[in-house]
Amino acid sequence: MRTLLLLFVLLLAAPVSAQPRPAPDVAGGRDHPLVGRYEGSSLRHYRPRDFDEFRMVNRPVHGRDTRETGSRINDRNSIPVSGRAWRLRYEGPEGRSPLEVMRNHQEKLAANGFETLFACRAQECGDRSDLWFAVVEGVPGPSPSLAAGWENQLYTLAKLTRPEGDVHVAILAVVQGQRTQVLVDVVESRPMQGGRITFVDASAMQQAVERTGRVALYGIQFGFDSAEILPASRPTLEEVAKFLRANPALNVIVAGHTDGQGAFDYNVQLSTRRAQSVVAALTREWGIAAGRLTPFGAGMAAPIASNDNDAGRQQNRRVEIVKR
CATH class of the missing domain: 3.30.1330.60 (OmpA-like domain)
Structure with missing residues (x-):
């Protein structure tokens, strides 16, 4: 009887001990304090810049706009932002849907005083993969290696208004296998510091x-x-x-x-x-x-x-x- 009871306990414990551990964070990476991360996620891409300028999507992205303007991201579907910037990509724990992860992020942003400017899900985001490409490729620099899961993608653009400069946050969540990947862009608006180059003869x-x-x-x-x-x-x-x-x-x-x-x-x-x-x-x-x-x-x-x-x-x- 004791043997059967011990076997039953081991069987119950096995799934817990077999749960895969999250991958380690990328070297030098850290969360943005206003955004944070979903519990159990790992940070796989981290790129801070003292100053950058690009556009953040604030409307559905359609192929016709691309054809007419010559650019996937343009005045019809995005706003210009500039300032101190971060790009981060997270891999979530297994079994958590993009919807659950995104709603947790939205809850965190709202608690920090952010206003949602635009949010969409799957087809609401535009024509198939157009929003995915606009967001992922709209920021210059190395690829964040985000999965191409645009069929179930969710996107949120939020803004925090504050005296020292506005903060814009764009979050794109997609599915890869059993995990949700999250791409986060943060821009803290401030003017570029000019006149920093000293000429030495x-x-x-x-x-x-x-x-x-x-x-x-x-x-x-x-x-x-x-x-x-x-x-x-x-x-x-x-x-x-x-x-x-x-x-x-x-x-x-x-x-x-x-x-x-x-x-x-x-x-x-x-x-x-x-x-x-x-x-x-x-x-x-x-x-x-x-x-x-x-x-x-x-x-x-x-x-x-x-x-x-x-x-x-x-x-x-x-x-x-x-x-x-």
Whole structure:
């Protein structure tokens, strides 16, 4: 009798112990405090930006609008937003429907003072996959790898009005197998901080290197999440070349630095590629001997300001010329 009772208890316990654990969050990711996550979900994509601008869908998306305007997301079905932005993708626990997950998100937003601007479900969202593509591809940058579950998709756009700047939140929920995936875009509206690029000429580089052994450059700019040097960087690169020609015996380290956001290893790789791009440009276009230049990626390891605010993060994103 005791054996049968023990077997019965084990059988009852087996489904519980066999429940799969959620996947770990992506390195460096964290929830937005105004949105949160559905209980048991894991964060699989995380991309913050200090400033971005794009459009958020506020009406059904139809193919005819695309044909007439030449763009899937346009003035007829979306509003422009700009400011500090986040894109997050969550994978929910098994057995939870998109409707349940979305209603929990809507409840959380309402509790935080958000007003719903637009909400839709499946066919209400427009022509088949048009809203899915408008939302997923409407934000520039790496793909969030959201499942193409537009047959049962749900979408919500909400707005929080506050003195320090409005906050817009767009949430798209779809099904993949037994799990709900949720894509969240958050934009905290604020003006872009202009006039942040300081031009350093060859003379100032000379003085800084003589005084401290290094000089920080903010005039070398790159594409977002890229090692491509932007054309606006040319004046600063010309001054670096001028400084190096005036000091032919000087060898330097070209060090790339990032802010403290994102994964550590990824930032090291990105800063290394950026340093290599600067070395390649100085060698190819300005004739500086490659042997004099050593590229190095410091990533987020050597901040010169706090990474807890925008002003500090901007100071930390830089290229440095360091005397060897």
